[in-house]
Amino acid sequence: MYMMIRKQRFVAARAVLALAAAVVLTVTLGACATKGDLRDLQTEIRALAARQDTLLSQLRRQALSTQDSVRTQSDQIFDFRGEITRQMRDIARALSTIEALAGQNQTAIAGVRDQLANLRTVASAPPRTVAPDSTEALVQGGGDPEGLYRTATDQMNRGSLNTARAAFEEFVSRYANHDLAADAHYNLADILFQQESFEEALAAFQEVQVRFPIHARVRDARYRSGLVQIAMGDLEAAEETLELVVNTYPGTIVAEFAAEKLDEIR
The missing domain is CATH 1.10.287 (Helix Hairpins)
Known part of the structure; x- marks a missing residue:
């Protein structure tokens, strides 16, 4: 031309x-x-x-x-x-969905395995008149802080949420100033959310932000607080929380997820 x-x-x-x-x-x-x-x-x-x-x-x-x-x-x-x-953006969202589904599948498989193991144990064991509480035995068997934390995370990954919850509650009570305390509080809040104890979950996520303001878990705890508020139907509070995440952590994956949630609820 x-x-x-x-x-x-x-x-x-x-x-x-x-x-x-x-x-x-x-x-x-x-x-x-x-x-x-x-x-x-x-x-x-x-x-x-x-x-x-x-x-x-x-x-x-x-x-x-x-x-x-x-x-x-x-x-x-x-x-x-x-x-x-x-x-x-669609690929990132699809990857997140795949990861979530993979985690759910692993949890379901672990739960089935636990049930089969329990059935085998019941079938082969002689009758007992008094049986100790398995949750209490696991928690007390943690021993040192790292052992107790491992016990809690193992039970959580296996889908035994009640046992994991008791172990994390015991950890934050015994070792409030331990290096793993922030992670224990966060995981406890996550379990409460999965059990649909939304008010307790929100308080637990907010406690992470108050007790450990400079910890890496704070960013995720703020985002999860917004999700809990959405589940509770408090969309105005959720919008304020998610906007705080977007403005405080620009350019991060969690900020992008928060922005997508804002688009969904507006």
């Missing part, structure tokens, strides 16, 4: 030069030229001028067409970038 425009400009320039030469020739030879010659020359000059006007009009149309083409390509590039961004 660019070479074609240059070529047409060159042709137009040649036409102008020819026109100028004709004028000069007319002035120079005017004394010896006949009226017929002058008329022929005037006709040729008019034809050259008309051709020049035609070429200029073509150049204008081609320039406008080129501008429209560039504008269309720019719009297509902008739309393409927007589509790529939307696809990346």
